[in-house]
Amino acid sequence: MRGVPRCPSCSYDLSATAADICPECGTRSTVDERLQPAPPAVWSRIAAFFTLIACGVFAGWWSVHADRYPSLVAPFNVLFSIPWIVGLQILGIGLLAVMATLFAWPILRESPGHCWARLTSHALGWTLSAVWFGLGTRFGFQYQGLGYVACGIILNIAALAIIIYAAWRGRRRREFGADFVLTLLLVVWACTYGFPYLGELP
Numbered sequence: 001m002r003g004v005p006r007c008p009s010c011s012y013d014l015s016a017t018a019a020d021i022c023p024e025c026g027t028r029s030t031v032d033e034r035l036q037p038a039p040p041a042v043w044s045r046i047a048a049f050f051t052l053i054a055c056g057v058f059a060g061w062w063s064v065h066a067d068r069y070p071s072l073v074a075p076f077n078v079l080f081s082i083p084w085i086v087g088l089q090i091l092g093i094g095l096l097a098v099m100a101t102l103f104a105w106p107i108l109r110e111s112p113g114h115c116w117a118r119l120t121s122h123a124l125g126w127t128l129s130a131v132w133f134g135l136g137t138r139f140g141f142q143y144q145g146l147g148y149v150a151c152g153i154i155l156n157i158a159a160l161a162i163i164i165y166a167a168w169r170g171r172r173r174r175e176f177g178a179d180f181v182l183t184l185l186l187v188v189w190a191c192t193y194g195f196p197y198l199g200e201l202p
């Protein structure tokens with residue numbers, strides 16, 4: 001289904017103009033970019049939002065239960081593993097839900113293609129992840145080994161490269177399915193390999 005022609009950058013209604021430049025923000029666009037599918041209904045965005053949070057929480061929980069010790073298949077996401085070690089599973093699930101929400105909320109927006117909202121949460125999440133690796137890498141070397149830390153960092157860089165590429169590809173088109181998959185990747189990354197456990201289990 002196709003809606004009214006709108007500016008791919010600011011959503012301004014372009015049905016009154018024949019020019020290829022948006023009178024509101026000055027973005028130039030093609031006919032294809034202007035005629036995007038109608039935005040998904042509110043309920044489907046809300047359903048997608050909670051599905052993403054559930055996937056993030058499950059991925060983080062799984063990251064601790066897939067193996068007995070931190071490994072590349074079980075990165076022991078720190079948000080769940082530290083509360084879990086001291087017997088506070090509920091707190092761990094809550095922390096995972098907060099992390100998942102940080103990345104999932106832009107899916108609630110009518111035009112997820114406009115990526116400023118998402119960039120803000122990306123920047124925050126990636127900065128936290130970089131700080132985490134910066135502070136924890138020497139413990140990772142000491143307790144988990146060079147292979148674990150190096151593979152973890154390579155995996156993170158590869159995941160982020162895919163996410164950045166997909167976000168860049170989708171920057172002008174509003175496709176809910178593609179946006180959902182991209183957000184899912186981000187949420188699962190943040191709840192697993194973004195913040196792996198780098199120390200020693202007590």
Ligand SMILES: [Zn+2]
Pocket residue numbers: 007008009010011012022023024025026027
């Ligand atoms: Zn515009």
